[in-house]
Amino acid sequence: MRLFDSHCHINDKAFDADRDEVVLRMREAGVEKAVVVGDAALPSEEVTRLSDKYGFLYTAYGLHPHDADKWTQEIADSIEAAMRLPKMVALGEIGLDYHYDFSPRDVQKQVFTKQLELAHRLDKPVIMHIREAHGDAYEILSACIRRGVSVKGVMHCFGGSLESALEYVRMGLYVSFSGSLTFKNAPVLTRAAEGLPIDRLLVETDCPYMAPIPLRGRRNEPAYVRYVCEKLAELKGVSADEMAEICYRNTLNAFNIGEN
Numbered sequence: 001m002r003l004f005d006s007h008c009h010i011n012d013k014a015f016d017a018d019r020d021e022v023v024l025r026m027r028e029a030g031v032e033k034a035v036v037v038g039d040a041a042l043p044s045e046e047v048t049r050l051s052d053k054y055g056f057l058y059t060a061y062g063l064h065p066h067d068a069d070k071w072t073q074e075i076a077d078s079i080e081a082a083m084r085l086p087k088m089v090a091l092g093e094i095g096l097d098y099h100y101d102f103s104p105r106d107v108q109k110q111v112f113t114k115q116l117e118l119a120h121r122l123d124k125p126v127i128m129h130i131r132e133a134h135g136d137a138y139e140i141l142s143a144c145i146r147r148g149v150s151v152k153g154v155m156h157c158f159g160g161s162l163e164s165a166l167e168y169v170r171m172g173l174y175v176s177f178s179g180s181l182t183f184k185n186a187p188v189l190t191r192a193a194e195g196l197p198i199d200r201l202l203v204e205t206d207c208p209y210m211a212p213i214p215l216r217g218r219r220n221e222p223a224y225v226r227y228v229c230e231k232l233a234e235l236k237g238v239s240a241d242e243m244a245e246i247c248y249r250n251t252l253n254a255f256n257i258g259e260n
Contacts, residue, residue, distance in 0.1 A: 001244045003229060004251040005034035005222040006176050007060075007093075007127065007156045007204035011047045014208040014219055022221045023054060029223035032248070035060055035255065037093055037127065040075050041067040044082040051087040058257065060090040060127050068103035068111040076118065083122045089255035091119040092127025093156055096140075099131045108133075109140060116144050116151065125153035125255055128173075134164040141171060154254050157206045162192040169200045174254045176202035179212030179220060182231045193235045201236075202254060203228045203247045 005026070015022055026034065033056050038047030040063040051057045061082040063075055082088055094115040096108050103111075119126045130137045141151050155168050157178040165175050175196055181189050193201070205211075205228070207220035212227035226240075233243035252259065 001030045001226070001241045002248055003029070003031040003203070003225055003244050004248045005031050005205050005207075005225045006154065006202040006247075006251045006254070007037055007178075008034050008207045008222050009037055009209075010034075010207065010222065011036055011038060011050055012208055015221075019050075022223075023057075026222040027056075029226060030244075031222045031225055032056060033058065033251070033257075034222050035089060035127075035251075037061075039064045039067060040079050040082075041070050044078060044085075048082070048085060048087070058087050058089045058255065059085070060092045061088060062090075062092040062094040062115055062127070063111060064093055065095050065097040065108045065112065065129060066100065066102040068108045071107070071111045071114070076114070079115070079118065080122065083124055088124075089257060090125045090127045090153060091115060091122070092153070093129040094126055095129040095131075096133035096137055097129060097131045098133040098136075105136075109136060112137075113140055113144070116140070117149055119153075120144075120149045120151075126151070127154050127156050129156060131159060134160045138164070138167055141168075145171065154202060156204060157210065158192065159189065160192070161188055162195040165192045165196055169196060174200050174202050174250060176204045177228055177232060178204050178206045179210040179216070179224070179228055181228055181235075182212040183216070184213070190235060193232055198236055198238075198246055199250060201232065201247055202251050203232060 211220035
C-alpha cells in the first residue's frame with residue numbers, strides 16, 4: 001500500500017517538538033508523499049523549508065479565508081513568487097468559511113475570486129476550503145468559468161452534500177475526504193463518498209486537526225491517513241490497497257506531479 005496525504009499542516013507549531021519523528025512515522029505507515037499547506041499570512045519559508053528538506057513533500061500556499069481581511073498587494077506578490085518554486089504544486093488553501101466568519105463574507109468572496117484569477121493566470125490548481133458556504137462557492141466558481149477563468153484543483157476536507165460534490169466534479173474538480181468521513185455521525189459525508197466517481201477522490205489528514213476514528217481526540221498526523229483510506233475503500237466496495245493506489249494516482253493528477 002502506498003498512500004498520499006493530499007493536505008496536511010506538519011508545518012504547524014503543534015509539531016515543533018517532534019516534527020522529524022512525525023515524518024518518520026508517516027513513511028513507516030506507507031505514506032510516500034504529502035502536500036504541506038501554508039498560509040500566506042505567514043512567510044512562505046514556513047512551509048517550503050520542509051519540502052526543501054524532504055524530497056517526498058510538496059507545498060501549497062495561499063491566503064486562508066480566515067485571513068481574507070489581511071489581503072494586500074504585498075501578499076498577492078508573495079503568493080505569485082511562491083508559485084514559481086519547483087515543489088509548489090497548488091495555490092491554497094483559499095475559499096470561504098461561514099462557520100467562523102473571522103473575515104467579513106463580502107471580503108472573503110472578493111479575495112477568493114482574486115486568488116482564483118491569480119491561479120488561472122499562473123496555470124496552477126487550487127486547494128479550496130469551503131465551510132457552510134457551498135452555495136456562494138458554486139456561484140463564484142461558475143462566474144469564473146463563464147468569464148473564461150479556468151478552475152482546477154481540489155475541494156479539501158469536504159463537508160457538503162453529494163449534490164454539491166457532484167457539481168464540483170462536473171467542473172473538473174477533485175474531492176478530498178478527511179478523518180471526518182470516519183465519524184459515526186457523518187451520514188451526509190458517507191452518501192457523498194458513496195456517490196462520487198472513484199477517479200475524483202482524494203484522502204487527507206488536515207493534521208493536526210480532524211484525527212480519524214479510532215484516534216479521534218488526539219493530535220492528527222499524516223500516518224493516520226490510512227484510516228480515511230480504509231473507510232473510503234469500505235464505502236466504495238474495494239480493497240484498502242486498491243483504494244490507496246487510486247487515491248495516490250488521483251492526487252498526482254490533481255496536482256500535476258509526475259511519478260518519481
